[in-house]
Amino acid sequence: MPASRTERLLNLLIALLNTKYGLRRSELRETVYRDVYGNEASFGRMFERDKTDLRKFGFEVETLTDLGWSEDDPATTRYRIGKESNRLPDVQLGPEEWTVLLLASQLWERAALGSAAQSALRKLQASGGMADVQLPAGVQPRIKPAGQAFDDLVAAIHAKHPVIFTYLAGSTGIEEQRSVEPWGLGSRFGHWYLVGHDRVRRETRHFRLSRFTSAVSIQEREQFRPPRDFNVRQELERLPELPLSTAVVDVRAGRLLALRRRAIAQDEAGRNSAPVSGLQGPETGSDRLILQYRDPEVLAEELASYGPDALAVAPPELVDAVRRRLRAAADFSAAPVPEYKFADAPARPVRPRTSEDQLKRMLQLVPFLVHNQGLHIQDVADRFGISRKELENDLQILICSGLPEGYPDDLLDIQWDDDHVYITQDLDLTKPVRFTVEEACALLTGLETLNSLPDVAEGGALESVTLKLLAAAGEEGLRAASVAGPEVAPADAATHALVRQAIESRAQLHLTYFSPQRDSVSVRDVDPLRLYSLDNTWYLEAYCHSVEGLRNFRLDRVQEIHANGRPAAVRATPAQGVPAKLFTARDDDTTVTVQLTRQGRGLADDYYAERTAELDDGGLVADIRFGNTAWLPMFVAQHGGSVRILEPAEHAEAARAWLAASLARYGG
Template identity: 70%
Template sequence: MSASRTERLLNLLIALLNTKYGLRRSELREKVYHDTTSSDDAFGRRFERDKVELRHFGFDVETVTDPGWGSDDPATTRYRIGKESNRLPDVVLTPAECTVLLLAAQLWEQAALGSAARDAVRKLQAAGGLADAEPPPGVQPRIRPAGQAFEDLVAAVHGRHPVRFSYLAGSTGNEEVRTVEPWGLGSRFGQWYLVGYDRARGDRRFFRLSRFTSAVEVLEKDSFTPPSSFNVREQLATLPELPVRQAVVDVARGALLGLRKHAAPAGDSADASDAVPPRPGFDRLTVPYRDAETLAEELASYGARAVVVAPAVLHTSVRRRLAAAAAFAAAPAPQIDFPEHAPAKRVRKRTSEDQLKRMLQLVPFLVHNQGLHISDIAERFGISRKELEDDLRILICSGLPEGYPDDLLDIRWDDDHVYILEDLDLKRPVRFTVDEACALLAGLQALNGLPGLDEGGALESVTLKLTAAAGEEGLKAAAVSGPEVAPKDSATLDAAREAIGAGERLHLEYLSPQRDAVTERDVDPLRLYSLDSTWYLEAYCHLARGLRNFRLDRIQGLRRTGVPAGAAAAPAGGFPEKLFTPTDDDAVVVVELTRQGAGLADDYYAERTAELPSGNLLAEIRFGSAAWLPMFVAQHGGSVRVLEPRALAEETRTWLEAALARYEPAPAARLD
């Protein structure tokens, strides 16, 4: 959409909103389009495209026909937009409901649903139904979507476009190309699943996103119709949990304490692995697991310190990850060139469509927030001051066809405080889009069971109110379902919350995976937050002399000391956006990410990014420990490699080669 088309659509919208009886096509052509050169057919096609575009923004153009005349006669057909049909209904929320809603909106840490949640909150603020509120003290859950595949699949689900991807079949272990009509996307058993119609197999299938071995291709020229009243959570509830299986793994003696915590010495079963004794310096352990791919991701990150003996499918899965990582690491390196002022995040180029969408939010926001400073408004909308001023300049030139000055939008900001004096019936927000309804409703659903929330109170009531306000779009939102963010074991969380509330120091016994050791430390607890159901304690660590984030499931012991927390424990601002506290000792690393792994740039808070001609992504990321980098590369199996520093890239290649050598020959042969 060009900038001129943005202005034209805005003026067309205002004209159709502010006519009681409707405007004929000839009137619109003369007064809005100022079109005197194109043919009637060409103008008709242009007008129909604009009607579709307005419908995309939530405005349905009504056709009014004079009695006795046919609707196919442009001379007797008039057009208008009903003032109520497209507007967000009034939503009045109590302070407790506002708190729960903000908690749900903040769940989506990254990705398109995060932007959609912010847009939805702005609409509620513009309607005057959302009071200022703060999240519950000490707790902030987050959902981390499953990378770029999640982004692409959400767009395909809501756009109703088929998708194509390569997939590692769990039943056969073979990699296959699938073409699927995506009905819904949801989380179960700690994994994200796509539910859809597999065109080659002619039936519904479930696809786990961690088994995707390629980027998702959205077939935008094709479309489909999903089943009516589809609910992905109900569909995923039919999935049986995988049975517990046993893997036989040789582990370096004295290493990998975290793995040993869940393992046991291998017994004297008649397993085929007994034919090959453990290598010198290794212990043979039995590791319980439900899914081979999940365990393979963990075991690959251990490199040469762990080797799968059985089953063969797990051995193959780990070897495949290590081989892909080693091959990518050994490939010719691209030229490293970050443009000046390279963005920290991958930012989709803003279009004039984004601008029109933003302006439609901006007018009602200004009506209900008169006199805000222009910089504050720009910050609220996540744009620069220049972009905001460009929006305002377009708005003040928009209005009724050939109207007088009083028929134009009247916005003033001469003293840097913005006031709107004439809104031309744009003062009420447009109804929720599918993405916006999905972000809020799926977020509220994920909060069930969260400590500190009354499920039968504000959470239930705000869900009912927003479902009613979302209407048909709320029904479509059932195509996406997030994970429940309640912790699996709330005892440690409850103890930490009590210490935070009392301002009391804690003594921790903590399993550090990087050190591969249990350390004891005193910490001043600050707050708790999560990614999905994995919870973290942010605290000032007296051992490290700085802020640190501790995973609750790695805390081996926790006790209150009775000592007041020190003044050094005061956090700098709101809830942390990162699970990593930068220091001067960090390793600054340049990595290359494939399109499949591009989401890691956001997950690990890249400081700079740049696209490569191949479609891959350069990212500059800080890591607290360079020693952890080979594990990170192996875990993601061919989606990421280290480019700089060169010495670290070489160390990573050597580490991967040593790990891969452990998997040659096959497990049935001798391993040492």
């Protein structure tokens, strides 16, 4: 959709919104379509396509006819859009409700629903104004979606398109192509599951996203109708947890302290346990560990990352899973390097922007400016997640748009000469468009997820803002129930409470911390700054006095923690941005160029890629900064064929050697 079409649709919308009795096709052709060439038949087809596009945005175009005449007669048929058509109702929120809503919107961070959540917030700001609130220390939870497959499935669920993907069945270990009508997506037992109708097996099935072995292909030419009474949360609650199984793993002496801490005694596993009995002893220089696990794929991902330092011995399904990941990583690392070119601009969100995005943004921009007069133009661009140049392009189109007559008073009047944006003529675009189903899903699913946090769930703000948003979202709010978020409550509530209290009282903490990348334990004194999470894994952002810089510590890797009696330093401040980044950039970081498959392209967002280049197969090449390059081979092995290193060459070669040594332990 070129920019001229964007402008035409905007002018058509304004014209149909600002007519009481409706406009005939001839009037629209002479005004809105005056620069469009072609005969009457081609104009008619264009007009019908434009009406369809407006309906996609939620604006229902009414058809009016003079009494006694037929709709087939263009001379007597008129068109209009009701003033309140698809307008978001006013939603008035108090400071406590805004606090809860901000927490819910930030749960999704850099996933597709994160963009939808920010878009919904802008609509609410334009609808009722936003109170000046500050997020509480220690309560910044986030949801970590399952890569690109998550975004693709959410889009397919809401558009009601079937999907095709390759899946590794947990019960049989067989990899098969599946054709599924996706009904819902949710988190259970720490994993994301798709629930839908398997077209081949003709029954409802659950598919764990970590077992997808291909990208998700959306069948956009087909649609399905989900069951009316489907509830993804109820469906996932019936899903039984996998039973505990026993694994045998040989670990090189003195290595993998974290894995050793989880090992159990053989008598605890059972002396007659099949995976343990009847096996040859470990090779010289290795220790045998007995581990318990529920899912072989989860343990295989961890063991693959350890490379030659760990060898899965039993059961066979675990051995095969580790070998398959290492082989996929080695094959990808040895493949020819594709041609690619980085864009001149910094890395942008993975999904390319379209003119439909631009029109949606404009429909938010006008009411936002009406209710936020005089903002600096860069502040407005930052609010909408675009560059200043993109915003100015939007404003240039807007000031040329208006009523069909085209007089000065009939055009949108926006000024930004002094870099502060003012709007004095809004042409009845003062209210934002209703929530899309993605926007409703992002906020309502986020609010429901916060129910697991006692500090947030207590009091009535969470319940009241949920009810208000359900009322405002209407039908889209009901459809939003197709996604269910994970539990975000911390596993160790006592440690979480201790750290939060230290943040509020600005007290220094003394902690003993295990680092898996360095495979070592260290003792630190830190000034705690804030807590945040990925699902129910919580992190502490703190100023570390040992390294004299900001660091992030996983709470479940803190072996001991207590206040040391000293106050936190005044100079320590959190890193910029909310929510906090999991990785803090440093001057001595190494920029690494990696290639990501379509399946693994979400890693570019997870690791804050500085620039990206699109590939023809749907993958990406990305520049990512790493502080500890010794960890890179583990990073490649862990993701089993979804990522490889291109530059620097020595790090690419180190990863290939690591993978070769790892496969050698499994027979090559």
